[in-house]
Amino acid sequence: MLPQEMTVIEISQPGGPEVLKPAPRPMAQPAAGEVLIRVAAAGVNRPDVLQRQGMYPPPPDAPDYPGLEVAGEIVALGRDVARWKVGDRVCALVAGGGYATYCVAPAEQCLPVPAGLGMAEAAALPENWFTVWTNIADRGRLAAGESILIHGGASGIGVAAIQLAKLLGAGKIYVTAGTDEKCRYCEELGADAAINYKTGDFAARIGELTGGRGVDVILDMVGGKYFTPNIKSLAEEGRLVIIAVQGGPKGEGDLSLVMRRRLTVTGSTLRPRPVAFKGAIARALEEKVWPALADGRVRAIIDSRFPLEQAAAAHARIDHGDHVGKVLLIV
Missing domain, CATH: 3.90.180.10 (Medium-chain alcohol dehydrogenases, catalytic domain)
Structure with missing residues (x-):
C-alpha cells in the first residue's frame, strides 16, 4: 500500500x-x-x-x-x-x-x-549520458580515430563525455577545466591533454597540440564568448555542438571561416x-x-x-x- x-x-x-x-x-x-x-x-x-x-x-x-x-x-x-x-x-x-x-x-x-x-x-x-550520447554520437558524429575538445571536462557532463569519447574510439581527447587539479583529474580519467582555461588560451593550445589542424568535434556548454575560439579550433569538416550558453547566448565569429573549412555549427536541448x-x-x-x-x-x-x-x-x-x-x- x-x-x-x-x-x-x-x-x-x-x-x-x-x-x-x-x-x-x-x-x-x-x-x-x-x-x-x-x-x-x-x-x-x-x-x-x-x-x-x-x-x-x-x-x-x-x-x-x-x-x-x-x-x-x-x-x-x-x-x-x-x-x-x-x-x-x-x-x-x-x-x-x-x-x-x-x-x-x-x-x-x-x-x-x-x-x-x-x-x-x-x-x-541518465541526464549526463542521454545528453552526451545524443550530442557526441548523434549530432557530433564522432567517429573512431577522430579528435574531440570537451569544455567543462570535470563537470558531470564532462566526465561522461570523456568516457564516451574513449568508448567510441576517439583518437585524441582534449578538455578544458578551471583548475590544475581538475585538469589532472581529467587526464587520469582518459583525456590526452587538459587545458586550464583560466590561465591559458585554449584555442592557441589546441593549435599547438594538433599541429594547426584543429579538432573534429567540440562539445561546448559555454556558448557566446567561446564561439570565435571554438571556430578557430575546428579542423576542416569539424562539428561544433553547443549544449548550453553559460557564457552568454550571443557570440561573434568569422563566418567565412565556417564556409571555407566546411564547418557545422549545431546544438540541442534535451x-x-x-x-x-x-x-x-x-x-x-x-x-x-x-x-x-x-x-x-x-x-x-x-x-x-x-x-x-x-x-x-x-x-x-x-x-x-x-x-x-x-x-x-x-x-
Whole structure:
C-alpha cells in the first residue's frame, strides 16, 4: 500500500539555494505509458539550478519542482506498460519532479540499473549520458580515430563525455577545466591533454597540440564568448555542438571561416524533446554503454551525496563550482 502523500523539494521563490524547501504533496499517479518509482537517489544538474533561479521553467506537463534523473524501485504501473514490472530496479530521465520520495517517469525513458552498480551510481547516469550520447554520437558524429575538445571536462557532463569519447574510439581527447587539479583529474580519467582555461588560451593550445589542424568535434556548454575560439579550433569538416550558453547566448565569429573549412555549427536541448526521441536514446545507451558500465570500462563519477532534505546544500555545492562529477540527493 502506497502512502497518500510524498515529500518533494519545492522552489519557494526564485533565488539562491535557500529557496529549496521540503514540502508534502499528494502521491503521484502514473498515467498510460508511465511508471511510479520510489526514489532512492536523484541527480543534481545545472538546469535544476537555472530552474531554481527562475531562468529555466519546466515544460507545461512536468512537475513544478526540479529533478531530471532518478534511480529507485518501480512501485506502480500505468496502463500499457509492457517491459517493466513492480519491483524492477531502474534509473530514469524525467522532465522534472526528481527531487521527491516518489517520481513518475515515462516507461520508455527508464533503463535497468546496470549490473554491479548501486542506486546512487545509477542516479548519476541518465541526464549526463542521454545528453552526451545524443550530442557526441548523434549530432557530433564522432567517429573512431577522430579528435574531440570537451569544455567543462570535470563537470558531470564532462566526465561522461570523456568516457564516451574513449568508448567510441576517439583518437585524441582534449578538455578544458578551471583548475590544475581538475585538469589532472581529467587526464587520469582518459583525456590526452587538459587545458586550464583560466590561465591559458585554449584555442592557441589546441593549435599547438594538433599541429594547426584543429579538432573534429567540440562539445561546448559555454556558448557566446567561446564561439570565435571554438571556430578557430575546428579542423576542416569539424562539428561544433553547443549544449548550453553559460557564457552568454550571443557570440561573434568569422563566418567565412565556417564556409571555407566546411564547418557545422549545431546544438540541442534535451528536456522538451518527445518521449519517443528520448526512448530511442535509452535503447542506444542500453546497447552501447550499459555493457561498458557493467564490465568497468565506464563508471559513474560521484562528487558528493546529500540527504534529500538538504537539497539547498547540494545546490550550494554546484554554485560554488568545485565539484568533479555528479552531486546526488539520497532519499
